[in-house]
Amino acid sequence: MVRILVIAGKDLQLLLRDPLGLFFILAFPAIMGIIFGAITGSSQTDQAILEIAVIDEDQSRLSTRFTSALVETGSIRIWNRDATLENERQASLDRVRRGRLTAVVILPRGFGETAGMPWASPVPIEVAIDPSRTAERGMLQGLLVEAAGSLVTARLEDPASRRALFASGRREIERNQKLPTVTRGLLVRLLDLLEREIEGELERASSSNPTAPSKSTFPVDLELARIEFVPIDRQGDRGLGANWHDKVRSRWDLSFPQGMLWGVLSCSAGFAISLVREQEQGTFLRLQVAPLSRFQILAGKAAACFVTVLFVILAMVLLGYALGMRPISPLLLALAAFSIAWSFVGIMLAMSVTGRTAESVNGAAWGSGVLMAMFGGGMVPLVFMPNFMQTLSLFSPVRWAVEALEGAIWRNYSVVEMLRPCGVLMGIGAIGFSVGILVLKRRTG
Amino acid sequence: MIRVDGLHKRFGQTVAVDDVSLQIETGETFGLLGPNGAGKSTTLQLMMGILTPDRGSVTFAEDRNPRELTTRHNLGFAPQQLSLYETLTGWENLRFFSRMYGLCGQQQQRQMNWALEMTGLLDRAQDPVKTYSGGMKRRLNLALAVVHDPPLILLDEPTVGVDPQSRHHLFENIEQLQEKGRTIVYTTHYMDAAQRLCDRIAIIDQGRVLALDTVDALVAKYAGRSQISVDLDETPVPRTVLPERLAVEQCGRSLQWETETPLAELELLSAAGISVRSVEITRPNLETVFLNLTGRKLRD
Ligand SMILES: Nc1ncnc2c1ncn2[C@@H]1O[C@H](COP(=O)(O)OP(=O)(O)OP(=O)(O)O)[C@@H](O)[C@H]1O
Numbered sequence: 001m002v003r004i005l006v007i008a009g010k011d012l013q014l015l016l017r018d019p020l021g022l023f024f025i026l027a028f029p030a031i032m033g034i035i036f037g038a039i040t041g042s043s044q045t046d047q048a049i050l051e052i053a054v055i056d057e058d059q060s061r062l063s064t065r066f067t068s069a070l071v072e073t074g075s076i077r078i079w080n081r082d083a084t085l086e087n088e089r090q091a092s093l094d095r096v097r098r099g100r101l102t103a104v105v106i107l108p109r110g111f112g113e114t115a116g117m118p119w120a121s122p123v124p125i126e127v128a129i130d131p132s133r134t135a136e137r138g139m140l141q142g143l144l145v146e147a148a149g150s151l152v153t154a155r156l157e158d159p160a161s162r163r164a165l166f167a168s169g170r171r172e173i174e175r176n177q178k179l180p181t182v183t184r185g186l187l188v189r190l191l192d193l194l195e196r197e198i199e200g201e202l203e204r205a206s207s208s209n210p211t212a213p214s215k216s217t218f219p220v221d222l223e224l225a226r227i228e229f230v231p232i233d234r235q236g237d238r239g240l241g242a243n244w245h246d247k248v249r250s251r252w253d254l255s256f257p258q259g260m261l262w263g264v265l266s267c268s269a270g271f272a273i274s275l276v277r278e279q280e281q282g283t284f285l286r287l288q289v290a291p292l293s294r295f296q297i298l299a300g301k302a303a304a305c306f307v308t309v310l311f312v313i314l315a316m317v318l319l320g321y322a323l324g325m326r327p328i329s330p331l332l333l334a335l336a337a338f339s340i341a342w343s344f345v346g347i348m349l350a351m352s353v354t355g356r357t358a359e360s361v362n363g364a365a366w367g368s369g370v371l372m373a374m375f376g377g378g379m380v381p382l383v384f385m386p387n388f389m390q391t392l393s394l395f396s397p398v399r400w401a402v403e404a405l406e407g408a409i410w411r412n413y414s415v416v417e418m419l420r421p422c423g424v425l426m427g428i429g430a431i432g433f434s435v436g437i438l439v440l441k442r443r444t445g
Numbered sequence: 446m447i448r449v450d451g452l453h454k455r456f457g458q459t460v461a462v463d464d465v466s467l468q469i470e471t472g473e474t475f476g477l478l479g480p481n482g483a484g485k486s487t488t489l490q491l492m493m494g495i496l497t498p499d500r501g502s503v504t505f506a507e508d509r510n511p512r513e514l515t516t517r518h519n520l521g522f523a524p525q526q527l528s529l530y531e532t533l534t535g536w537e538n539l540r541f542f543s544r545m546y547g548l549c550g551q552q553q554q555r556q557m558n559w560a561l562e563m564t565g566l567l568d569r570a571q572d573p574v575k576t577y578s579g580g581m582k583r584r585l586n587l588a589l590a591v592v593h594d595p596p597l598i599l600l601d602e603p604t605v606g607v608d609p610q611s612r613h614h615l616f617e618n619i620e621q622l623q624e625k626g627r628t629i630v631y632t633t634h635y636m637d638a639a640q641r642l643c644d645r646i647a648i649i650d651q652g653r654v655l656a657l658d659t660v661d662a663l664v665a666k667y668a669g670r671s672q673i674s675v676d677l678d679e680t681p682v683p684r685t686v687l688p689e690r691l692a693v694e695q696c697g698r699s700l701q702w703e704t705e706t707p708l709a710e711l712e713l714l715s716a717a718g719i720s721v722r723s724v725e726i727t728r729p730n731l732e733t734v735f736l737n738l739t740g741r742k743l744r745d
């Protein structure tokens with residue numbers, strides 16, 4: 001055991017004397033994390049507040065109300081709040097084209113007449129959205145429906161429009177000849193009952209609590225629709241992309257796991273290269289002659305790699321913390337880090353037997369590393385990947401590592417949910433160990 | 446100390462070691478002499494159990510096999526290729542490898558100092574190995590092999606590629622080890638090194654042992670007679686003037702012949718009144734032994 005630690009210590013010492021290796025293991029991931037975070041942060045996560053323009057061509061009470069409701073969602077900032085209508089449509093569209101605004105929402109003439117009437121077919125709201133903002137598309141859609149829902153409440157609160165609402169309802173029923181006469185009668189009576197009931201409720205509420213804000217006076221919680229934020233370019237609601245922007249709390253949440261994985265890959269590649277380099281330069285032969293088992297020699301190398309991977313993750317977590325990233329579960333993060341370290345030590349051993357010279361292993365290790373990163377979310381975060389890529393990513397260890405890290409940092413995984421990525425990582429590690437050791441055994445007699 | 450029986454090893458189509466049998470006695474220095482690719486390094490690695498032979502066996506004293514940890518503790522090896530961590534200092538290399546042999550504390554310090562002192566590296570010990578000269582790296586390579594003071598030392602071409610001074614230093618180091626009674630196995634393709642250091646020598650070529658004996662016995666058995674070549678002062682002498690006993694070949698003003706008694710025959714020349722400008726006597730040596738055994742020179 002002591003000898004394994006001495007070997008590991010020697011390997012760490014060798015690493016410390018290798019500035020380029022240190023750069024790739026420590027500085028490179030930090031730079032990746034910060035740059036990716038800065039890029040995605042400005043366009044994605046920080047803009048949980050969407051900046052849009054609203055063109056109100058209707059200028060009715062309900063269209064104004066709709067605009068306020070949008071602002072009240074807390075997720076939208078309206079760029080042209082106090083602007084005049086002239087030229088606004090063109091100017092806003094131009095701003096979207098130049099990437100300065102996320103979208104333009106146009107409330108056409110006649111919008112207020114039917115808005116908030118559950119039984120009337122609504123005048124469609126036109127939305128022009130920056131095509132690159134695929135992630136925000138679904139979010140905006142949801143917010144629009146939410147604001148439209150609030151108009152139902154608005155209509156009921158105002159006595160005049162309430163009466164108009166019920167009157168139009170009765171007219172609709174009356175006019176519908178397909179309904180049997182009995183049903184029509186019943187429905188009209190039901191509307192009358194509803195109207196009286198609502199009136200009574202409103203009076204009671206306002207007399208018992210006259211100072212309450214008007215918004216909460218309406219006692220019946222009517223909503224036009226309940227919105228799940230489904231990004232519109234995705235089919236269904238599965239995979240790692242689902243619901244991500246409800247959970248991500250800092251721009252670094254996505255970019256730091258990414259950056260860490262680059263550091264981890266650098267570790268694997270670096271130690272794989274140092275292992276063949278020892279074979280090439282003969283120090284491995286010297287160790288084989290010494291009273292050591294092959295297991296001890298490899299375990300020493302593996303231990304050094306393991307410690308370095310843990311150190312990279314820890315350093316990145318601390319850096320992320322300083323920048324504002326707040327991992328939800330430190331304990332699960334530790335679990336993720338250990339599984340990743342185990343897995344990538346196995347991968348390191350497998351990489352080390354891909355060639356007989358440091359150059360060829362260098363090429364193979366980095367080549368496979370970049371592939372793993374590309375399909376595993378090291379370049380494009382998993383949440384932004386289309387479905388087929390997410391399916392391919394299942395074959396990349398990097399993907400499981402990212403999932404494990406994200407599970408602990410922001411996905412709020414339970415222990416059971418963590419078992420899947422961590423289990424896969426452990427399995428990958430075990431396969432790597434077996435492949436590496438078997439080939440090395442065959443090669444060195 | 447070591448018995449090697451019928452070792453055989455091939456790499457693909459290449460037969461590297463072909464039916465080699467040796468017995469190395471405690472305290473002797475045993476040479477493996479042969480040209481490049483003869484199979485010397487492979488034989489050493491088979492002896493240490495690094496490679497597994499296709500056939501044959503290696504046995505150490507007390508019937509130990511080379512893979513046992515006790516055997517390895519008693520073994521020091523200087524690989525042909527410099528096997529050093531270039532970015533670590535000489536001191537750090539020594540500390541690491543001596544630790545691998547279980548040395549620690551005071552004993553470790555003492556041994557490291559001894560090894561550095563012997564190889565003349567004490568004042569450069571704190572410098573990174575990559576700043577060493579070729580000769581210094583060779584000496585560190587030797588220091589690493591002996592730092593744990595093993596009774597059996599295997600040296601694979603320990604002086605290859607160094608200047609005469611370092612070479613001399615290394616020879617002296619090996620002689621010191623001999624004085625301490627260590628058993629040494631020494632591979633080389635330099636016959637002078639073999640001749641100077643080795644008690645017994647196995648001449649190997651293409652994986653086979655061609656001859657095995659002491660240097661003197663090998664020379665006596667395979668090297669034949671001394672060669673004499675003489676440059677005369679004057680124009681060619683008539684054949685009749687030359688002593689009859691000499692089987693001389695004459696070519697212009699120079700004479701050449703082979704003999705077992707070179708000095709006595711030169712006497713005959715001067716007795717016949719022939720004046721000589723220069724004389725060269727080539728005593729038979731291992732080079733000649735190799736030439737006679739294989740028809741090739743040791744270093745082609
Ligand atoms: N690992 C290997 N794979 C394939 N062939 C090998 C291997 N090691 C040695 N050989 C071959 O075996 C033969 C003997 O090699 P070896 O290194 O034992 O020779 P050597 O006597 O030490 O030569 P040198 O003086 O050049 O060191 C050579 O033909 C060599 O090409």
Ligand SMILES: [Mg+2]
Pocket residue numbers: 485486487525601602
């Ligand atoms: Mg050799």
